[in-house]
Amino acid sequence: MTVPNPQNTEALRARARALRMNGLLEHWPEVEGADWIAPLLQWEEEERAHRSLQRRIRDARLGHFKGLADFEWAWPKRIDRAAVEDLMSLTFLADAANVVFIGPNGVGKSTLAKNVASQALVAGRSVLFRSASEMLGELASLDSDSALRRRLHHYAAPDVLLIDEVGYLSYTNRHADLLFELISRRYEARSTIVTTNKAFADWSEVFPNAACVVSLVDRLVHRAEVISIDGESYRLKEARERTEARARQRGVKKSFTRKEDET
The missing domain is CATH 3.40.50.300 (P-loop containing nucleotide triphosphate hydrolases)
Known part of the structure; x- marks a missing residue:
C-alpha cells in the first residue's frame, strides 16, 4: 500500500475546504490517499470556474463586439x-x-x-x-x-x-x-x-x-x-464599401441583362 504524502494530502484537503465539500471532508480519514481525490477536486474547481465566468459574462452585459x-x-x-x-x-x-x-x-x-x-x-x-x-x-x-x-x-x-x-x-x-x-x-x-x-x-x-x-x-x-x-468613422467606411459592392453587383447584373437582350 502506498503511503500518502502528508504535504500533498494536506494540500488536497485545503482545496476541498475551499470548495466547501463538507461530505468529503467528513469522511476524509476513510478516503485519504485515494487516487481519485485529485481528479475529483480538479473537476469541481473547473466546473465552478466555468459557471462563475458564465455568470459574470451575463451580469457584465457587454453585448456583441469584435475581438x-x-x-x-x-x-x-x-x-x-x-x-x-x-x-x-x-x-x-x-x-x-x-x-x-x-x-x-x-x-x-x-x-x-x-x-x-x-x-x-x-x-x-x-x-x-x-x-x-x-x-x-x-x-x-x-x-x-x-x-x-x-x-x-x-x-x-x-x-x-x-x-x-x-x-x-x-x-x-x-x-x-x-x-x-x-x-x-x-x-x-x-x-x-x-x-x-x-x-x-x-x-x-x-x-x-x-x-x-x-x-x-x-x-x-x-x-x-x-x-x-x-x-x-469605421462604420462609415463599412457603409461606403457595402454601397460600392451593391453598385458593382447592379452593374454586373445590368450588363448581363443587356447581353441577354442583344442575343
Missing part, C-alpha cells in the same frame, strides 16, 4: 497599439487605475474598451458595462435616498465599470453630481473605463454649468491610461 484579433489597426490615423495591447495584461487593475479612450465617433473606442473588459472577466474579475445615458438616467430617476444609495453601491462594486459614450449627450448638474459621486466612490479603489468623443477641455459642454466638472475629470484621469484615437 481584438479582428481589429483593423491600420484604419485609425493615430492610435497607440502598444498601449492598448499593454492594457490587455490588466496590470492597471493592480493599481485601481482608470482607462479613458478618447476619439471621434466610429473609430473603435467601445470595441477596444469591451475587449479590455472581457479580458478582465476571463481573469476572474467582475465587470459591468453601461452607456453613460442609461446609467445617469437611471440614477437621476431615483427619488429616494435609500434607492439611490443602493444603486450607487451597485455601480461602485464591480472590479471594472465600463461607462460608454460620455459626451454624446449633454446632462444636467444633477447628472454631473451623480457621476462625480460614483467616480469618487471608485477612486483609487476600483478601475473605471470610459469612452468619450470629447476632449477633457470640452467636458463643460457635456455638463454645462456643473461646478464639479474639473474635480470629476481630475479624479478620473489621476494615474489613468488615456488612449487617444484619431481617424474617420
